[in-house]
Amino acid sequence: MRKEFIWVGLIGLVILIIVVGLEWMKVGQSEKPKSLVMTLKHSALTSRAFTWYTESPNTDSILQLVKGSNRDFDGQDVITITGSTSKVDVGNNHVQGTHKAEATGLEPGTVYSYRVGSGKDNEWSTQASFTTESKEMDEFTLVNVTDSQGITEGDFDLWGKTLNKAFEIFPTAQFIVHNGDLTEEPEDEVAWDHFFGKATKWLTRVPFMPVTGNHDEVNGVADRYTSHFNLPDNGAEGSIVGTTYSFDYGSAHIVVLNTESNIKEQTKWLKKDLAGTDKPWKIIAMHRGAYGGKTYNKVEDWVSIFDQYEVDLVLQGHNHEYSRSYPLRDGKIVGDGGNIVNDREGTVYVVTNTAGQKFNEKKDDQFYHQVHFQNQKQMFAGVTIQADTLTFQAYDVDGEKLDELVIQH
Numbered sequence: 001m002r003k004e005f006i007w008v009g010l011i012g013l014v015i016l017i018i019v020v021g022l023e024w025m026k027v028g029q030s031e032k033p034k035s036l037v038m039t040l041k042h043s044a045l046t047s048r049a050f051t052w053y054t055e056s057p058n059t060d061s062i063l064q065l066v067k068g069s070n071r072d073f074d075g076q077d078v079i080t081i082t083g084s085t086s087k088v089d090v091g092n093n094h095v096q097g098t099h100k101a102e103a104t105g106l107e108p109g110t111v112y113s114y115r116v117g118s119g120k121d122n123e124w125s126t127q128a129s130f131t132t133e134s135k136e137m138d139e140f141t142l143v144n145v146t147d148s149q150g151i152t153e154g155d156f157d158l159w160g161k162t163l164n165k166a167f168e169i170f171p172t173a174q175f176i177v178h179n180g181d182l183t184e185e186p187e188d189e190v191a192w193d194h195f196f197g198k199a200t201k202w203l204t205r206v207p208f209m210p211v212t213g214n215h216d217e218v219n220g221v222a223d224r225y226t227s228h229f230n231l232p233d234n235g236a237e238g239s240i241v242g243t244t245y246s247f248d249y250g251s252a253h254i255v256v257l258n259t260e261s262n263i264k265e266q267t268k269w270l271k272k273d274l275a276g277t278d279k280p281w282k283i284i285a286m287h288r289g290a291y292g293g294k295t296y297n298k299v300e301d302w303v304s305i306f307d308q309y310e311v312d313l314v315l316q317g318h319n320h321e322y323s324r325s326y327p328l329r330d331g332k333i334v335g336d337g338g339n340i341v342n343d344r345e346g347t348v349y350v351v352t353n354t355a356g357q358k359f360n361e362k363k364d365d366q367f368y369h370q371v372h373f374q375n376q377k378q379m380f381a382g383v384t385i386q387a388d389t390l391t392f393q394a395y396d397v398d399g400e401k402l403d404e405l406v407i408q409h
Helices: 001-028 153-169 189-197 224-228 265-276 297-308
Strands: 034-039 049-056 060-068 077-080 084-089 095-103 112-118 130-131 139-144 176-178 208-210 245-247 252-256 281-285 313-316 322-325 338-340 348-352 369-373 381-388 389-396 401-408
Touching: 034 313, 049 084, 060 095, 077 095, 077 348, 084 224, 095 112, 139 153, 139 338, 139 348, 153 189, 153 389, 208 252, 208 338, 265 297, 265 322, 322 401, 338 369, 348 389, 348 401
Parallel strands: 139 176, 176 208, 252 281, 281 313, 313 348, 338 401
Antiparallel strands: 034 049, 049 095, 060 077, 060 112, 084 095, 112 130, 139 381, 245 252, 322 348, 322 369, 381 389, 389 401
């Protein structure tokens, strides 16, 4: 009886130790950053912005940087920045923390290592590094993707593989433009975990610039979407901050528009924004296509402004098929019908299929379609600008190039 009592006691003690240990590990892990993403909020030459989540809403937001790659953070040359923390209700009576911080005053063309966390030893993110834009930059590439729009972890495996292949083809790409519908349901935080988790290798190392889609802003609400990104606040009056903005990189001016709300005010802002840039290359990113698988009539006034200010390229999403227009001006095809656009003669509109699991049936060909197909494969594009030439190249997830366009000034 005594031996049995001792054994029962020992087994109970072991179980208690295991339970306490698991809970301790859970607490320790819950403070570690997740969903870390880097964006551009101000100048790409001298700044980078960061957002991350924690399971606990009560941790501090600390960003540390140091020049060079693979550096430690114990020296006197470490830059420490305190950001902001907000609470986010993610459902099921669970509140998480969203953290935002920005580093400014950085040196152009410089490699920095960084980490984010609460400031406690066991609550830091994995170290990552980035390179600020160089003043002497004469060539750069951006990766364009759209509609990762998943639900399950398997859905986002496809998104991760697409981005992996994109950086295999374009290893020096300096930033990513995503044309909206990042997840299927914006209130599904598990889906956001998968979205960031499957692409963390890239989203922590190159700026990720998102567009608001109809699955990101629903009925005029985009709270969960905006809580995940630290984006420019230079957009249209009346728009949700972070859903309309513009930024410069190298010789390009990129304007991000929101097709889901506040279209009239964006029209006024768009005209002023394009009139105010001196960059030779002008690129628009939006979700619903002015000229995609079909047209979105609500943005007709935007198209007139694209024409007026000789926008070169419009990156679109939403249609879940591949579409590239002829160069267009005043609603008509211009140019010689080839794959080279010369002297700002027209604007080209593209939809790079989807980076996720959902494919739509190919819609009817329209007069403006130069290339139009549904290959049932995830796709991405690389946009490379070098001096007076822009090259657009579209690939599928297997690495096969399916389309190419050159625009020359």
